[in-house]
Structure formats: C-alpha cells, structure tokens
Amino acid sequence: MKKYSIGIDLGGTKVLIALVNKETGEVIHWVKKKTKKDKGPKNIIRKMVEGIEELLEESKISLSEISSIGVGAAGQVDREHGILIAAANLDCYDLNIKEKINEHFDVPVYLGNDVEIAAIGELKFGAAKGYKDVVCIFVGTGVGSSIVKDGKIIRGATGTAGEIGHIIVDLNGRPCACGAHGCLEAYASRSAIEKRIEGALKKGRHSVILDYMENGKSITSHMIHDSIERGDELVTQCVDEAAEYLSGGIASIINFINPQLIVLGGGLIDAVDYFYQKVIKKAKAKSLPVPATKIEFKKAALGDFSGVVGAAFLEG
Ligand SMILES: [Zn+2]
Numbered sequence: 001m002k003k004y005s006i007g008i009d010l011g012g013t014k015v016l017i018a019l020v021n022k023e024t025g026e027v028i029h030w031v032k033k034k035t036k037k038d039k040g041p042k043n044i045i046r047k048m049v050e051g052i053e054e055l056l057e058e059s060k061i062s063l064s065e066i067s068s069i070g071v072g073a074a075g076q077v078d079r080e081h082g083i084l085i086a087a088a089n090l091d092c093y094d095l096n097i098k099e100k101i102n103e104h105f106d107v108p109v110y111l112g113n114d115v116e117i118a119a120i121g122e123l124k125f126g127a128a129k130g131y132k133d134v135v136c137i138f139v140g141t142g143v144g145s146s147i148v149k150d151g152k153i154i155r156g157a158t159g160t161a162g163e164i165g166h167i168i169v170d171l172n173g174r175p176c177a178c179g180a181h182g183c184l185e186a187y188a189s190r191s192a193i194e195k196r197i198e199g200a201l202k203k204g205r206h207s208v209i210l211d212y213m214e215n216g217k218s219i220t221s222h223m224i225h226d227s228i229e230r231g232d233e234l235v236t237q238c239v240d241e242a243a244e245y246l247s248g249g250i251a252s253i254i255n256f257i258n259p260q261l262i263v264l265g266g267g268l269i270d271a272v273d274y275f276y277q278k279v280i281k282k283a284k285a286k287s288l289p290v291p292a293t294k295i296e297f298k299k300a301a302l303g304d305f306s307g308v309v310g311a312a313f314l315e316g
Helices: 037-059 097-102 114-125 190-202 208-212 221-229 233-257 267-271 273-286 289-294 303-311
Strands: 004-010 014-021 027-034 066-073 076-078 083-087 092-096 109-113 134-139 143-149 152-154 261-265 296-299
Touching: 004 037, 004 114, 004 303, 014 037, 014 303, 027 037, 027 303, 037 066, 037 092, 037 097, 066 097, 066 114, 066 303, 076 109, 083 097, 092 097, 097 109, 109 114, 114 134, 114 143, 114 152, 114 261, 114 303, 134 233, 134 267, 143 233, 190 208, 190 221, 190 233, 190 267, 208 221, 208 233, 221 233, 221 267, 221 273, 233 261, 233 273, 233 289, 261 267, 261 273, 267 273, 273 296
Parallel strands: 004 066, 066 109, 134 261, 261 296
Antiparallel strands: 004 014, 014 027, 076 083, 083 092, 134 143, 143 152
C-alpha cells in the first residue's frame, strides 16, 4: 500500500487540501484556499489543482507515492462517476471533479460529501475510533449527519441517508431552504440562531452581541460564545431554544437507531460548550430509558482536519 493520500474538503467558502499519512492519519502538509462563489466551477478546479501541486512541491513527495485523491464536497454527489451534482453554495452543478482532476494527476480520484468525510475522519482517527455504531452530527450553517453501522457509513438508496437537518420537528413550522416547513435545521443550526438574534435586535431587544457586530460584521459562533459568557439574556435564550430542538432531534435518532455513540462537531459545537452540554443533557432526558442507558456523547476530535483526513480514506 502506498503510504500517502491527498484529502480535499471543498466547502462553500474555502477548500482545504492536505497530504495525509494513511498509516497514522497525520496531516503532513496542508494548503487552504478561498473559493468564491462568483468565479464558478473552473475556478474551483483550478484552486484544487494548484493546491495539490503546492502540496507535493512543499512536501517533496512525488505523485507516485500517492494512492488516491479524495474529495468531500458540500453538496449532492454522484460517487460512482465522481460528479458533483449540485452545490448551491459554490454555484456548481454537474461538475465532473474526477475527470477534471485526472486531467492533471493520474491517480484514482474519489468523491464523497462533506459530512461523510468528516465522519470517516472521526471514525478512523478521532472521537469515534474503536466504535462500530455511531451517528456523527455537525452543526454549523446547517445541520448534517452521517450514520455508521458496523463500522461502515450508511448511504441509503440514493446516497442521501443521514439528512438529520431535514427531520421535521414542527409540522407548521419555519420554512427551510429545502422547501419544506419545520425542518430541524431551521431551528438548531448556527444560521437559525443568528436569525433569531437578528430578528429580536430589529425589534429593539438589547444584547451585548451588538458590541461585536460593529461595522456590519455578521454573527459568528465565537460571538455567541462570548455573549453567553457575559450572561447575555437574549443570546442565551436563542441558544437554549436551539438546544431544545436539537436535543429533540437527537433523542429521536437515539430511539430510532440505538447507536453506541453520538459525536457532535462543527463550528457551533466547537465554540459554544454551553450549547454542547445543554444538548447532550437534554437529549439523554428525552430519549427512551433503555437506549439512553448506553448512549455516549463525544465532541469531534479532529476539528478542521476531520474532513481532509476522512477524504484521504474515501474509496470507490
Ligand atoms: Zn429542510
């Protein structure tokens, strides 16, 4: 087996490209590039190709030592053909990533989605190492998850299993980007919390978060954390509300799948421990008594690198 792989995490605003030691999961070198939506698919391929070239040059490792290039993209993917079917944040549709990368590098190229690669990373070298039945849930702009059964990712009939963000938690609820109403994502994501805070501020509620929002800065997970630390009533209230919904969604997953472990990750979980603690406590309380006795919770351990490490292990 060749010792190295390249893992690529293609997100809405940035692409992270890393050279990964397949034996240890160690990230040897990495390159980060910004992806701007307005520059289209050509730009995205160019950024990835440039990144791979830089990586090989810096690490003095030749392409012959690379076993594969794995790409995880924030969007819907056709794994068999290596096609990014739709990535709204990148304004990319029907982009044949495998073919385009192979025009420059003659190694096997595999495609997966962003949540899947993060889960593979956590399973191989992170919080889920050694566990067989796991659900990894990532909370950020949206809420995504990946289900692991007997050590393997469950993809489902159309490859879309794990869409926890679109579990319906309120039949007549808030509209969701997917077109439905009352999806968990519309209540429990960082974007949902942001909207709640902004809505309340517009109505004249006071919050210390305004101190961080000068010059039109948008709300970040760190601002949410700092405001809670300062005892801010509005921000705490909005986060409590999101925790109530997310814990309800997670309790449903615990009852339905009966996993050993739930791994929680993503920007909001990393930055706001208050939210994480509240969610796990409430999720346990809301689950049925028997599955609740066995369930464990852990925070994702690889941070920003979980995606690239997992992508390095994508297979056909
Ligand atoms: Zn939805």
